[in-house]
Amino acid sequence: MTSLRIERVDLLQLQLRLRHPFVxxxxxxxxxxxxxxxxxxxxVDGWGELVAGRNPxxxxxxxxxxxxxxRDHLLVxxxxxxxxxxxxxxxxxxxxxxNPMAKAAVEMAVWDAWSAATATPLxxxxxxxxxxxxxxxxxxxxxxTSALLDRVEQFLERGYVRIKLKIAPGSDVTPVAAVxxxxxxxxxxxxxxSAYTLDDAEHLAQLDAFELTMIEQPLAHDDxxxxxxxxxxxxxxxxxxxxxxxxxxxxxxxxxxACRIINCKPGRLGGLSESLALHDWAVxxxxxxxxxxxxxxxxxxxxxxxxxxxxxxxxxxxxxASDRYWHTDxxxxxxxxxxxGTVAVPTVAGVDAVLDHExxxxxxxxxxxxxxx
Ligand code: OSB
Ligand code: MG
Numbered sequence: 395m396t397s398l399r400i401e402r403v404d405l406l407q408l409q410l411r412l413r414h415p416f417v418x419x420x421x422x423x424x425x426x427x428x429x430x431x432x433x434x435x436x437x438v439d440g441w442g443e444l445v446a447g448r449n450p451x452x453x454x455x456x457x458x459x460x461x462x463x464x465r466d467h468l469l470v471x472x473x474x475x476x477x478x479x480x481x482x483x484x485x486x487x488x489x490x491x492x493n494p495m496a497k498a499a500v501e502m503a504v505w506d507a508w509s510a511a512t513a514t515p516l517x518x519x520x521x522x523x524x525x526x527x528x529x530x531x532x533x534x535x536x537x538x539t540s541a542l543l544d545r546v547e548q549f550l551e552r553g554y555v556r557i558k559l560k561i562a563p564g565s566d567v568t569p570v571a572a573v574x575x576x577x578x579x580x581x582x583x584x585x586x587x588s589a590y591t592l593d594d595a596e597h598l599a600q601l602d603a604f605e606l607t608m609i610e611q612p613l614a615h616d617d618x619x620x621x622x623x624x625x626x627x628x629x630x631x632x633x634x635x636x637x638x639x640x641x642x643x644x645x646x647x648x649x650x651x652a653c654r655i656i657n658c659k660p661g662r663l664g665g666l667s668e669s670l671a672l673h674d675w676a677v678x679x680x681x682x683x684x685x686x687x688x689x690x691x692x693x694x695x696x697x698x699x700x701x702x703x704x705x706x707x708x709x710x711x712x713x714x715a716s717d718r719y720w721h722t723d724x725x726x727x728x729x730x731x732x733x734x735g736t737v738a739v740p741t742v743a744g745v746d747a748v749l750d751h752e753x754x755x756x757x758x759x760x761x762x763x764x765x766x767x
Pocket of ligand 2: 585587610611635636657686
């Protein structure tokens with residue numbers, strides 16, 4: 395039986411420019427401040443990626459708060475301990491409230507170390523069976539409808555099978571109508587990132603004309619009650635992202651009719667263990683699920699794709715290729731789209747084997763190491 399002692403944790407910070415600015419209802423984003431977590435345990439290295447932003451706009455977590463929580467609270471409960479099941483770290487940290495992205499960054503590194511130590515691909519460890527998952531893409535708000543149509547066309551040409559459009563007041567019905575009109579019955583959805591209120595119910599109902607598979611998180615980031623009031627006023631299914639932070643949150647949201655679909659992001663849920671709990675609940679409850687993204691580098695991207703191989707992820711997610719955001723990824727080979735519009739589920743056991751270590755070293759701006767005393 396495998397057992398790993400967590401001997402050292404390294405935090406590596408890097409700053410990466412996006413190929414194109416990514417514009418959402420939060421505003422434009424030009425770069426990502428990435429923190430990679432390396433867990434060194436019994437001779438193997440496992441990697442995790444912090445998905446918190448520089449600014450607390452998607453959730454209250456930031457790179458700075460997550461670094462503090464990891465250093466001062468998670469690592470003291472982690473270093474020197476033995477893992478004989480990668481579900482354990484999440485339980486060690488249960489008394490630490492919130493801070494799911496900080497937890498996920500470390501927890502996913504432990505899963506990845508487990509994958510390397512047992513020579514088992516992460517997808518297999520998690521119970522995934524698919525060998526490829528559909529490629530979906532999230533498209534930011536563009537300056538004009540013609541720019542948006544060009545962008546959608548490029549992604550469809552590259553093979554993406556589902557298009558998600560970011561919307562916000564002033565950029566919603568018109569661009570969605572234009573994309574539907576131009577590209578026929580392409581699988582289409584919209585993500586509002588909390589930009590509306592219940593007063594906008596009639597306006598949002600105008601989107602019903604375009605047969606979207608869902609509207610993601612139209613209302614407040616921490617709300618389910620108003621979403622439950624909105625749901626019967628629109629025909630389009632609602633999906634929750636920001637306001638579901640645990641499998642229990644999902645159960646409560648479904649119970650009151652706040653959503654019909656859930657976006658599963660391991661960073662928002664505190665890691666892969668909670669993602670599995672959400673997955674298993676969703677399968678039981680018959681709730682469609684998909685894997686979201688947070689503009690990950692190859693590290694988090696491979697983890698997300700492995701997760702998406704589970705049977706309960708019944709809808710295409712924001713599982714895009716490396717070149718969606720990066721000129722050069724920090725993994726080699728990068729994630730690419732196959733001719734059939736899918737991305738391959740990684741068969742490698744541990745991200746370390748595909749990390750471009752040289753390139754990574756050249757990008758790191760700050761590093762810190764913590765060892766078991
Ligand atoms: O709401 O799903 C979101 C990116 C950053 C923060 C929040 C979200 C997103 C995306 C992009 O939509 C998903 C991706 O392509 O990684
Ligand atoms: Mg979202």
